[in-house]
Amino acid sequence: MNNQRNIILAVVLTALLLFGWQAGVSHFYPEANKPAPVAQTTAPAASAAKPTREGGLLNAADVALEQQDLKTALTKGGRVPIQAPGVSGSINLNGALLDDLVLNRHRETVEKNSGPVRMFSPSGTPAQQFAQFGWVGQGNAAPNVNTVWTAPAGAKLTPATPVTLTWDNGQGQTYALTFKVDENYMITANQQVINKGTAPVTVQPFAFVNRTNRTAAAYAWTLRTGGIGAFDNSVVFGPKYDDLVTAGTQDQAGKVDWIGFTDVYWMSAVIPVNTAANGKATGSFRSLGNQLFRADAVYEQSVVQPGQTLSRQTMLFAGAKEHAVLDAYEKAGVANFGLAIDWGWFRWFEKPIFWLLVKLFAITGNFGVAIILLTAIVRGIMFPVAQRGFASMAAMRAIQPKMKAIQERYKDDKEKQQLEIMKLYKEEKVNPLAGCLPMFLQIPVFFALYKVLNLAIEMRHQPFVLWIKDLSAPDPAHILNLFGTLPFTPPAFLGIGVLALLLGITMYLQFKLNPQQMDPAQQQVFALMPWFMMFIMAPFASGLLVYWITSNLLAIGQQKLLYVMHPQLKAQADKEAQDKARAREREKKA
DSSP states (O other): OHHHHHHHHHHHHHHHHHHHHHHHHHHHSOOTTOOOOOOOOSOOOOOOOOOOSSOSOOOHHHHHHHHHHHHHHHTSSOEEEEEOSSEEEEEETBTTEEEEEEEEEEESSSSTTSOEEEEEBOTTSTTOEEEEEEEEEESSOOOOTTOBOBOOTTOOBBTTBOEEEEEEOSSSEEEEEEEEEOSSSEEEEEEEEEEOSSSOEEEEEEEEEEEESTTOOOOBTTBOOEEEEEETTEEEEOOOHHHHHHHSEEEEOSOEEEEEEEOSSEEEEEEEOOBTTTBOOEEEEEEEETTEEEEEEEOOOEEEOTTOEEEEEEEEEEEEOOHHHHHHHHHTTOTTGGGGSOOOTTHHHHHHHHHHHHHHHHHHSOHHHHHHHHHHHHHHHHHHHHHHHHHHHHHHHHTHHHHHHHHHHTTTOHHHHHHHHHHHHHHHTOOTTTTHHHHHHHHHHHHHHHHHHHHOGGGTTOOOSTTOOOTTSOOOOBTTTTTTTSSOOOOGGGOOBHHHHHHHHHHHHHHHHSOOOSSHHHHHHHHHHHHHHHHHHTTSOHHHHHHHHHHHHHHHHHHHHHHHHOHHHHHHHHHHHHHHHHHHHHHHHO
16 A cells, blocks of 8 residues: 555656756756747847747847848948958947857857858847947047948958957047957957047947847856856956846956956857956946846056156957867966856866767767767776776675675664664665765766756757767657658657657666665656656757667666676566565565
């Protein structure tokens, strides 16, 4: 009777967790790479859709409006084209705004004919994001967002051809912005004030990134998005957009090394060049209302004497968080720029694992194969640790009959029972905690591997085999709609793909090899766990499921090998299984 009650309780709890998973996963870990909505011509409407790991506009009407606004804004003229290997776009001469930028190496979708990822969009568009370099003047006219700048005829910003924009305020001061672009995602702006007047002027240079959170990627505790920056050589993730709405403005303590906004894959940040001559810049985040936010880097006020020139150099990163690119910028002097990738606590494990994954990808040419090989290598390295844990477990199970005898003999004297058990451990030279230590040693390693697959932009849009065209997206082959044959899309928690089914099967086989639990209720819960995990993992990236399935298969192989190496444990497990089967038969007859 008690067993039946425990089984029913386990099934009910599992069902509650399963059907509550949809709300939980959409809040804490939304689906990766949710397909972009089809453009429509209806008016914009509020969207209840949750942000995705990929980021981008979620409402179909917003997508259509964005395309319409871009055509209007980018065909007005008054723009200087940008053409570089990493980025393309234009500089708006109205305000000298960098508000049109796409990433040449990354596509919007997995389709090869899809356009490049758009990083910056002009002010007023649904996906608004742009950068500006300027000055605050005191007692003199300084350029603003409405200022029309002058560019040389036929100017084009390329890695080989810098562009200088100028504006004369009519009061004796000339302002100049000289832009340079590199091969990747860095644009450098040299801000100059030339005082040709007869009196000193006071100016305060600044730079900022302005963006909407309507395109923001989903926030998760393992993959943080929102504000980001480095202050006094310490990288800070935050504030979150919602927290910034509440705070209004958040000033950052210390010298600004760089400040901006990050998604999982993309980042925009301004980088002041802090030198003794320039002084240090301070930083702040602010909410502007209407889902708009700004990250500012502001230099100290400076007085420009007649006949003198004030120069400040500021860089802008606007692009993909490719680890090699970020590390190269860090080596070039941008403090801790490689930590803009949210490695988390275990980065010392994660970075070597990530390096190996990229190398394996370069060798094999298939990211899925690279994941399989990496999982095999990590499992192989951890095998001696697993073997020690298994050997300790074998020793513990070997003394189980003696332990049961002690427990029975001293069942009314718990203190004496514990003393006798400790004496038994000492005589048999068994450490009851030795089996736990290897398990704890493996946790950070496998979590690091899991985290690497979550944050690696290198996995984005990488195919594996057959129907898996994007390892960073969920498995598209849903069983419930017969792999797309039936005209409906199952909800996320029922969208069981082939990979999720393989995950459940391999976890079940692994469970069957483990020694059975002493408590029948625990046994039933563990029996349901593989199928519960199948539903949980179904919405996750295909690459993660490939890793987990491979890990399960290797664990099954290791388990069989360890049983061969420790036959006494296998024999003990078989004996216990037979004893439990006989006990159940006796209960049925009774």
